Amino acid sequence: MKHSLFLSLCGLFLIMGLVGCGSSSTPVSEAAxxxxxxTFSNTVLSLTFDDGDADNYDVRSVLAENNLHATFYIISGFIGIDGYMTKDQLRGLYEDGNEIGGHTRDHMKLTEVRGADLQYQVCQNRQDLVSLGFDPVSFAYPYGQYDDEAKQAVKDCGFMNAxxxxxxxxxxxxxxxxxxxxMPxxxxxxxxxxxxxxxxGVEKDGGGWAILTFHHVCDQxxxxxxxxxxxxxxxxxxxxxxxxxLVIKTIGEVLESGTTGTVQP
Ligand SMILES: [Zn+2]
Structure with missing residues (x-):
């Protein structure tokens, strides 16, 4: 506060043609x-990508070059079909330290499937990812749609967060x-x-965990x-x-241990 007050007083003096703020012979541009x-002191960021779109693989090198790891939520029934990443591409992302999470088997709204169908969408999704060699702990609800029953299925199927x-x-x-x-x-x-x-904005408001959601990476x-x-x-x-x-981690890394401390706004 004091600093900005000093600057505004200086500004005022300069307007009035007075001297005395810093060296009188120094041009303003150099004195500024x-x-x-x-700087960030209380913000954690997670990058997340939904659906496993084929174009997501293009960010692999960008993430690696910039020391970033992301969480990719995968629709296991779509792996390798046209427009989606293949299992080898997912393995590549995983080997780099990115997280592979679940996003149902067929991208169903979990509020619209019940009972055995709901279990299948979530448990089979997890099972598919496990059988490909991943350790899926994180899940994302398609369209963000969930209710108590959906949430329970995600828990029961072995995911640790959603x-x-x-x-x-x-x-x-x-x-x-x-x-x-x-975040939006x-x-x-x-x-x-x-x-x-x-x-x-998260940092300015006192800090917190900013989870960003991306889908396609493409030209419009x-x-x-x-x-x-x-x-x-x-x-x-x-x-x-x-x-x-700024601390940047995958969803699973943020939640996996108590070592991350607390971030409360
Ligand atoms: Zn989705």
Whole structure:
């Protein structure tokens, strides 16, 4: 506060033609202090991708180059079919340290399937991923749709947490492991600086867990998409923010142990 008051007084003096703020012979542009970088002290970020779209594989190298790991929620019945990642691509992502989570077997709204069908959509999804060599602990409800029965199925099938698509930021530890609150999801009109503002906004509001939800990575191929150029730009920005205190982890990493401490706004 004192600093900004000093600057505004200086500004006033300069307007009035007075001297005495810093050296009188120094031009204003040189005297201006360098802007301090935005720093994070209480924010954790998770990058998540829904559906296992084929174009998601393009971010593999971008993530690796920028020291980032993401969580990919996979519809196991769609693995390897046209438009979706193959099992080898998923293994590649996993080997890099990314997390493979579940997103039902056939992308059903879990509020619209009951009983054995609900169990199948969730348990078979997990089983499919286990049989491919993954250790799926995280789940995302298709369309963010869930109710008590759906939540119970996700628990019973062995998933340890489940993500929604709204109501973020979340806190650590979360109030409800089976209702992880996410930031507004990324659509094709979401500019990179807007995503950056989401992340900074969490820190400015006292900190928290910002869970970002992406779908396609392509040039405007879908309403739910970000362009490869914008994703690269955002990934590079995240890489830099890690040096300014931003913690970036997969969903499973955030929740797996008590070592992450607490992040409460
Ligand atoms: Zn989905």
């Amino acid at each position: 202090p360098t802007r301090k970088p935005f 993500r929604l698509v709204t109501h973020g930021p979340e806190v650590i530890p979360p109030q409800d492991l089976y209702g992880l609150r996410a 999801y990324i659509v094709k009109d979401t500019q990179v600086d807007k995503i950056q503002r989401y992340v900074k 191929c879908d309403q739910y998409s970000i362009t490869p150029e914008d994703f690269i730009k955002f990934a590079k920005w995240l890489h830099l923010q890690q040096q300014h205190g």
